[in-house]
Amino acid sequence: MNILLIEDDAETQAYITRELTKLGHVVEQTMDGREGLQRASSQEHDVLVIDRMLPGLDGMSLVRALRSARVVTPVLMLTALGDVDQRVEGIDAGADDYLSKPFAFSELAARVSSLARRMQMVAPSETLLRVADLELDLLKREACRGGHVIDLQAREIRLLEYLMRHAGHIVTRAMLLENVWEYQFDPRTSVVETHMSRLRAKIDRGFPGGELIDTVRGAGYILRLPDRH
Amino acid sequence: MNIRTKEQISRLLHSAAFRLGVLQAASFAFAALVLFAITWVSVSGYVTAQLRQEISDESSEMAAVPGSIRVASINKAVAHAQKGTFFYGLFSPRGDRIAGSLTKMPPSLGWTRLHELRHIDSKHSVPGHLLINSSRLEDGNILAVAHGTLQADQLNELLLQSFIWAGLAAVVLALAGGVLTARSYLSKVETITQAASNIVKGDLGTRIVITDRDDEFDRLARSLNRMLARLQSLMEGMRQVSNDIAHDLRTPLTHLRHKLEATTLQVTSVEGYRESCTTALADVDHVLATFAALLRIAQIENQKQQENFTDVDLSGLLGVLVGDFAPVFEDQGRSLHARVHPGAIVRGDAMLLTQMFANLVENALHHTPPHTPVFLSLLPMPGCVRAIVRDTGPGIPKHERERVLQRFVRLDSSRSTPGSGLGLALVTAVAQLHEITVSLGDGEPGLAVQIDFQRPA
Numbered sequence: 001m002n003i004l005l006i007e008d009d010a011e012t013q014a015y016i017t018r019e020l021t022k023l024g025h026v027v028e029q030t031m032d033g034r035e036g037l038q039r040a041s042s043q044e045h046d047v048l049v050i051d052r053m054l055p056g057l058d059g060m061s062l063v064r065a066l067r068s069a070r071v072v073t074p075v076l077m078l079t080a081l082g083d084v085d086q087r088v089e090g091i092d093a094g095a096d097d098y099l100s101k102p103f104a105f106s107e108l109a110a111r112v113s114s115l116a117r118r119m120q121m122v123a124p125s126e127t128l129l130r131v132a133d134l135e136l137d138l139l140k141r142e143a144c145r146g147g148h149v150i151d152l153q154a155r156e157i158r159l160l161e162y163l164m165r166h167a168g169h170i171v172t173r174a175m176l177l178e179n180v181w182e183y184q185f186d187p188r189t190s191v192v193e194t195h196m197s198r199l200r201a202k203i204d205r206g207f208p209g210g211e212l213i214d215t216v217r218g219a220g221y222i223l224r225l226p227d228r229h
Numbered sequence: 230m231n232i233r234t235k236e237q238i239s240r241l242l243h244s245a246a247f248r249l250g251v252l253q254a255a256s257f258a259f260a261a262l263v264l265f266a267i268t269w270v271s272v273s274g275y276v277t278a279q280l281r282q283e284i285s286d287e288s289s290e291m292a293a294v295p296g297s298i299r300v301a302s303i304n305k306a307v308a309h310a311q312k313g314t315f316f317y318g319l320f321s322p323r324g325d326r327i328a329g330s331l332t333k334m335p336p337s338l339g340w341t342r343l344h345e346l347r348h349i350d351s352k353h354s355v356p357g358h359l360l361i362n363s364s365r366l367e368d369g370n371i372l373a374v375a376h377g378t379l380q381a382d383q384l385n386e387l388l389l390q391s392f393i394w395a396g397l398a399a400v401v402l403a404l405a406g407g408v409l410t411a412r413s414y415l416s417k418v419e420t421i422t423q424a425a426s427n428i429v430k431g432d433l434g435t436r437i438v439i440t441d442r443d444d445e446f447d448r449l450a451r452s453l454n455r456m457l458a459r460l461q462s463l464m465e466g467m468r469q470v471s472n473d474i475a476h477d478l479r480t481p482l483t484h485l486r487h488k489l490e491a492t493t494l495q496v497t498s499v500e501g502y503r504e505s506c507t508t509a510l511a512d513v514d515h516v517l518a519t520f521a522a523l524l525r526i527a528q529i530e531n532q533k534q535q536e537n538f539t540d541v542d543l544s545g546l547l548g549v550l551v552g553d554f555a556p557v558f559e560d561q562g563r564s565l566h567a568r569v570h571p572g573a574i575v576r577g578d579a580m581l582l583t584q585m586f587a588n589l590v591e592n593a594l595h596h597t598p599p600h601t602p603v604f605l606s607l608l609p610m611p612g613c614v615r616a617i618v619r620d621t622g623p624g625i626p627k628h629e630r631e632r633v634l635q636r637f638v639r640l641d642s643s644r645s646t647p648g649s650g651l652g653l654a655l656v657t658a659v660a661q662l663h664e665i666t667v668s669l670g671d672g673e674p675g676l677a678v679q680i681d682f683q684r685p686a
Contacts, residue, residue, distance in 0.1 A: 155549075155553060183580075186518065188595070189591050197560075
C-alpha cells in the first residue's frame with residue numbers, strides 16, 4: 001500500500017515509517033503541512049496519515065483544503081489532543097478516522113488498513129452482507145449460517161455487521177468501542193470481550209465451515225474471508 | 230501641597246467625568262449668553278417701541294390743539310406731568326423757546342435720543358436720558374415732546390445683571406458637579422483597579438466591594454466578581470489536576486523505573502527482557518489511562534453548562550446499558566437485576582450519562598465479593614426521576630461516603646483491586662454538570678447510590 005505520512009515529530013515519523021514498511025507498505029514522508037498538501041493533491045496514495053499540529057499548515061486546514069479540492073483519499077488524523085470535541089471537529093473537517101497519541105502500533109496498522117479498504121468496501125447502503133456461508137440481513141435483523149437462522153441480540157447484530165463490513169481486516173477493541181458501542185470512554189470491564197465471545201458461540205461453534213472469527217493477539221479480532229484458492 | 234495630593238488632583242483633572250463637567254459648564258455659559266442676547270433684544274425693543282408710541286400719541290394730541298390755546302395747553306401739561314415722564318417744548322422756527330419744560334431745541338426734527346439733560350429746565354430735572362420727538366407745526370413753530378428713559382434703562386440693567394449671575398451660577402454648578410462626579414467615579418474605578426492589581430499580583434480571592442446602591446458600577450462589579458469566581462475555580466481546578474497528576478502518576482512511574490532498572494541490572498536472557506517489556510508496557514498503559522481519566526474529568530468539569538444537552542430517553546439508555554453489562558455479570562457468575570420504568574426523559578448529554586452509569590455498575594462489579602447481585606432501578610418520583618444502583622456487598626462506612634466522591638480517594642479495603650480512584654470523581658463531575666443529586670446511602674446491606682434527576686420544566 002502507498003501511504004503518505006505527514007508528521008513533524010522526527011521520532012514518531014521514524015517509528016511509524018519503520019513499522020509500516022515492515023508490513024510491506026511504501027511510506028512517503030514529509031514534515032511540512034504545505035508540502036504535504038502539495039504532494040497529497042498531486043500524487044496518488046492509498047491512505048494519508050496526517051498529524052494535527054504541523055508547521056506551515058495545520059492538519060485540520062490541510063484536510064479541509066484537500067476535501068475542497070475533491071481529493072477523496074482516506075485520511076487518518078493523529079493528534080495529541082484526545083478529547084471528544086476535537087475528534088468530532090476532525091471528522092467534520094473531512095478526516096475519516098482519528099487516533100490520539102500515544103497509540104499502540106497495532107491500532108494504527110488496523111485503522112490504516114481499514115481505511116484503505118474503505119474505497120473498495122461494500123457500500124454502506126448494502127443491507128444483505130455475506131461472508132462464506134454466513135449471512136446477515138440488516139432489514140430483517142436476522143443472521144443465518146449454513147441455512148440455520150441464528151437469534152442475535154441488537155448489540156450482537158451491530159457487532160457482526162461491523163466485522164462483516166471489515167471482513168479480512170483486523171478490528172481493534174478501540175475501533176469496536178467507537179463504532180459498535182459508540183462509547184467515548186474505555187470501560188473497565190470486559191464488555192467487548194464478553195459480547196464477542198457470545199457472538200462467536202452463536203455463529204462460530206459447531207458449523208462445518210469452521211470458525212470465521214479469530215482473535216489476533218495484542219491487536220484485536222478478524223473475520224476471515226474464505227480462502228479463494 | 231504634597232505629592233500625593235498633587236497626583237490626586239491631576240488624576241481628577243484628567244478624568245473623563247471632569248472633562249465632561251468642563252464641557253457642560255462651557256455649554257451652560259454659552260446657552261446663558263444666547264438666552265440673554267435674545268431676551269435683551271426683544272425686551273428692550275418692546276420697551277422702546279412702547280415709549281415711542283406714547284410719545285407720538287402725546288405729540289399728535291398736542292399738535293391737534295388749536296394754535297391760540299397751544300401755549301396754555303403745554304403749560305398745563307407740563308404742570309400735570311409726573312416727575313421724570315413727559316417733557317414738552319414749543320420753539321420758534323429760529324429755535325427760540327416759546328413754552329414748555331425743554332430749554333433747548335433738539336438738534337434735528339424726528340426722533341432723537343439725548344444723553345445730556347441740558348435741555349431741561351432745572352426744576353424738572355431728572356437723572357437718565359431723554360427720547361425726543363420733534364415736529365414742525367402748521368404755523369412753522371416746532372413742537373418737541375420727550376420722555377425720560379430711566380425706567381427702560383433700569384430694566385435693561387436689571388436684565389443684564391440677572392443673566393450674569395444666573396450664568397455664573399450655572400457654570401460654577403456645572404464645574405462643581407463635574408468635580409463631584411469625577412471624584413465619585415474615580416473612587417469607584419479606583420476600587421476596581423485596586424482589586425485588579427491585587428489579582429495581577431496573584432491574589433485570585435480578591436473581590437470588588439459591592440455597595441447597596443445597585444447602580445451600574447455595582448452591576449459591573451457583580452459581573453466582574455462572577456468572572457473572577459469562575460476564573461478562580463478554573464485555576465483551582467488546574468492546580469488540583471496538576472497536583473493529582475503529580476501525586477498519582479509519580480507512584481506508578483517510580484515503580485516502572487525501579488522495574489526497568491532492576492531489569493537492566495539483573496536480567497540476562499532475551500525471554501527475561503521480553504517479559505520485563507510486557508510488564509513495563511502494561512504499567513505505562515495504566516499511567517496513560519489514569520492520565521486520560523484525569524483530563525476527561527477536568528474537561529467535564531470545565532464544560533460549558535448544558536452545551537450539548539438534548540432530551541435523553543433515560544429508560545432506553547439504561548435498557549441498552551443493562552443489555553451491554555448483564556452478560557459481563559453473568560460470565561462472572563453474578564447477576565445484574567434491572568427494573569427500569571419506561572418513558573423517563575431527562576435533559577443531558579447521553580454519552581456522559583452512559584459513562585456515569587457504566588462507572589457505577591462497574592464499581593459495583595469491582596468492589597463486591599463474587600456472586601454479589603447488583604440492582605439497577607429507575608422510578609419516577611414526585612419532582613424527580615430517581616435511579617438507584619444497589620449492591621449487597623460490604624458498602625462504604627458512613628463517614629467515608631462524602632470523601633470517596635473526590636479524586637484518588639480509595640478505601641483501604643479496595644487497594645488490592647485495580648483502579649485509579651477516579652471512577653466516583655467522574656460520576657461527581659458528570660452529576661454536577663447535569664445538576665443531578667448523587668448520594669451514597671446504606672443498601673442494607675451494601676451500598677446504594679441514589680441519583681435524582683430534576684424533571685425538565
